[in-house]
Amino acid sequence: xxxxxxxxxxxxxxxxxxxxxxEVLQNTNFISGRQVTExxxxxxxxxxxxHCISCANGTDALSLALMAWEIGPGDAVFVPDFTFxxxxxxxxxxxxxxxxxxxxxxxxxxxxxxxxxAVMKVAGEKKYRPKVIIAVDLFGQPAEYEExxxxxxxxxxxxxxxxxxxxxxxxxxxxxCSFGDISTTSFFPAKPLGCYGDxxxxxxxxxxxxxxxxxxxxxxxxxxxxxxxxxGMNSRLDTLQAAVLLAKLHAFEQYxxxxxxxxxxxxxxxLAAVVKTPIVLDGxxxxxAQYTIQLESREQRDGLQNYLKERGIPSMIYYPKAMHSQEAxxxxxxxESELSVTTGLCQKVLALPMHPYMEEDEVIQITTAIKxxxxx
Ligand SMILES: *Cc1c(COP(=O)(O)O)cnc(C)c1O
Numbered sequence: 001x002x003x004x005x006x007x008x009x010x011x012x013x014x015x016x017x018x019x020x021x022x023e024v025l026q027n028t029n030f031i032s033g034r035q036v037t038e039x040x041x042x043x044x045x046x047x048x049x050x051h052c053i054s055c056a057n058g059t060d061a062l063s064l065a066l067m068a069w070e071i072g073p074g075d076a077v078f079v080p081d082f083t084f085x086x087x088x089x090x091x092x093x094x095x096x097x098x099x100x101x102x103x104x105x106x107x108x109x110x111x112x113x114x115x116x117x118a119v120m121k122v123a124g125e126k127k128y129r130p131k132v133i134i135a136v137d138l139f140g141q142p143a144e145y146e147e148x149x150x151x152x153x154x155x156x157x158x159x160x161x162x163x164x165x166x167x168x169x170x171x172x173x174x175x176x177c178s179f180g181d182i183s184t185t186s187f188f189p190a191k192p193l194g195c196y197g198d199x200x201x202x203x204x205x206x207x208x209x210x211x212x213x214x215x216x217x218x219x220x221x222x223x224x225x226x227x228x229x230x231x232g233m234n235s236r237l238d239t240l241q242a243a244v245l246l247a248k249l250h251a252f253e254q255y256x257x258x259x260x261x262x263x264x265x266x267x268x269x270x271l272a273a274v275v276k277t278p279i280v281l282d283g284x285x286x287x288x289a290q291y292t293i294q295l296e297s298r299e300q301r302d303g304l305q306n307y308l309k310e311r312g313i314p315s316m317i318y319y320p321k322a323m324h325s326q327e328a329x330x331x332x333x334x335x336e337s338e339l340s341v342t343t344g345l346c347q348k349v350l351a352l353p354m355h356p357y358m359e360e361d362e363v364i365q366i367t368t369a370i371k372x373x374x375x376x
Pocket of ligand 1: 057058059060083084086087136162164165186187188198199200
C-alpha cells in the first residue's frame with residue numbers, strides 16, 4: 001500500500017501529463033516558458049486573488065513574502081509551534097525573531113487566544129517589534145482567519161498564510177491562499193497539488209508587493225534581467241513543472257479535492273468511536289494533505305505504527321518534534337508550559353494513507369487493523 005499514491009495518479013493522468021511535458025521538450029523553453037504564465041493566471045483565478053507569482057518552492061515563497069515586507073532583525077514573527085520547519089526557518093533566515101504559539105488540539109492550527117496573548121506579551125516587552133503572523137493551514141484545513149485577522153488589525157500586523165498544505169481548502173466557499181495579506185503554497189510532490197520536483201507560489205491582491213516579489217525571485221531585476229535594482233534570489237518555477245501542474249490542476253478542480261473528502265469521511269465513519277479523529281470546523285473544507293488521528297500516548301501510537309507496518313500499511317508522524325524544541329532555534333527563550341498542546345500532539349499523532357485515488361477497501365483494511373490493535 002502507498003501512503004500517497006502518486007503512481008496511480010500518474011497512470012490516471014498520463015496522457016495529458018506526457019503530452020504537456022513533450023511540448024516543453026520540443027520547444028526547449030525550460031525557463032519562463034509560456035506555461036508558467038498560463039499556470040499563474042489559472043491559479044490566481046482558482047484561488048480568487050489578483051496576482052499569483054510562481055517560484056522554486058514553498059519555502060522560498062514564504063521568504064519572498066517576508067522580503068517584500070522588509071522583515072529583518074528586531075522584528076517578531078508569530079508562528080505555530082506545530083508545523084513543518086520551513087514556517088519558522090524563513091523567519092530566522094531573514095534575521096527576525098520567530099515567536100512560537102501553541103495550537104488547538106482538535107484542529108492542529110494556531111490557537112487565536114494564545115496568539116493574542118503572545119502578541120501582547122511581545123508588544124509589552126518592547127524587545128522585538130511585532131510584525132507578522134504566519135498562519136499555517138495544517139494538514140489541509142485553513143487556520144481560523146476571522147479571529148486571526150482581528151488580532152492582526154488590532155496590533156497592526158501582516159497576515160502571511162502558509163498554505164503549503166492547505167491548497168484547495170475553503171472557508172465558507174472562499175479558497176485557501178486568499179486569506180493572507182500575502183499567501184503562499186508549495187507544489188512539493190506530496191502536497192495537495194504537487195508537481196514532479198520542487199515548486200511553489202505566492203498569492204496577493206496587492207500590486208506593489210506582487211511587483212516586488214516578481215523582482216526578488218529573479219535576482220532583484222528591474223526593467224529586464226540584466227538590470228538589477230535590489231538583491232534577490234534565483235527562484236523560478238521550471239516550465240516542465242508548470243506543464244505538469246497545468247495537467248494536474250484540472251483533475252484537482254474536477255474531482256481530487258472531493259475524492260479526498262470522500263476518503264476522510266469513510267475514515268471518520270469507521271474510526272470516530274475508536275480513536276480521536278480529525279475535526280473540520282463548520283463552514284470549512286479541508287484538502288486533506290494529511291488524515292491525522294490521535295492516540296492516547298506515545299507508547300500506543302508507536303505500537304500502532306509498528307502493528308500497521310507489519311501488515312504492509314504505511315503511516316507517518318507529522319510532527320515528532322515541536323518547533324520550539326528544534327536545535328536550530330536553540331536556545332528556546334519562551335515558557336515550555338505555554339506550548340503544552342503541541343508537545344502532547346508530537347507524542348500522539350499518526351497520519352494515515354491519504355490520497356484521491358484510494359479505494360474504499362483500502363480504507364477498510366486500514367481501519368480494521370487499527371480496530372484490532374486498539375481492541376475495540
Ligand atoms: C511543505 C511545507 C513548506 C515548504 O514547502 P517546500 O516546497 O518543501 O519548500 C512550508 N510550510 C509547510 C506548512 C509545509 O508543509
